[in-house]
Amino acid sequence: MAYEHVNDQWPDELPTPTGDEAIAACKRLYRFGLKKSWRGKWKLTSGRRYTWPRGSTFYVNPNGEHFGGWRDLVHFMSHYCFSQLMPHRRPHDSRHEYLEREMVRYVIEQGWLEGKLRRKAKAEPTIDEINAAKLAHIEAAIRRWEMKAKRAATALRKLQKKKARMNRA
Numbered sequence: 001m002a003y004e005h006v007n008d009q010w011p012d013e014l015p016t017p018t019g020d021e022a023i024a025a026c027k028r029l030y031r032f033g034l035k036k037s038w039r040g041k042w043k044l045t046s047g048r049r050y051t052w053p054r055g056s057t058f059y060v061n062p063n064g065e066h067f068g069g070w071r072d073l074v075h076f077m078s079h080y081c082f083s084q085l086m087p088h089r090r091p092h093d094s095r096h097e098y099l100e101r102e103m104v105r106y107v108i109e110q111g112w113l114e115g116k117l118r119r120k121a122k123a124e125p126t127i128d129e130i131n132a133a134k135l136a137h138i139e140a141a142i143r144r145w146e147m148k149a150k151r152a153a154t155a156l157r158k159l160q161k162k163k164a165r166m167n168r169a
Contacts, residue, residue: 009104016069019044021117022062026077032106033081051076074103
């Protein structure tokens with residue numbers, strides 16, 4: 001089976017997805033292909049492992065050994081979705097080529113190759129912010145212990161009065 005229609009869709013230069021990008025892409029490709037969400041966990045893997053579920057965990061390899069990168073992710077997600085949609089068909093049936101081509105178009109149209117799935121980096125707090133947060137935590141602890149000491153003093157006063165009344169009687 002010739003996959004020229006699929007391979008012609010890809011640009012010449014493809015970036016390698018990060019781990020977070022790969023997992024987010026696979027989740028969305030799963031929903032795109034099967035119209036429902038994966039109920040198990042998603043986990044990053046590496047080496048010679050394929051992007052494929054094992055048990056209730058879907059393992060995602062962003063640097064796959066077959067084609068590598070985005071091509072690998074889309075290829076294996078299309079195979080998995082096709083196997084779920086048409087379990088009695090052969091893996092490289094012509095209908096699979098259509099599904100993979102649609103997934104490639106979806107990836108390109110959504111702008112995932114330009115990094116739209118990347119998460120924004122959180123700003124690192126400065127040392128002054130960290131120290132201010134620690135100081136606020138310590139001051140709150142002091143207030144809590146002062147309140148406990150005040151309650152303890154009140155309870156002791158009441159018990160002393162109760163003891164004095166008992167001694168008089």
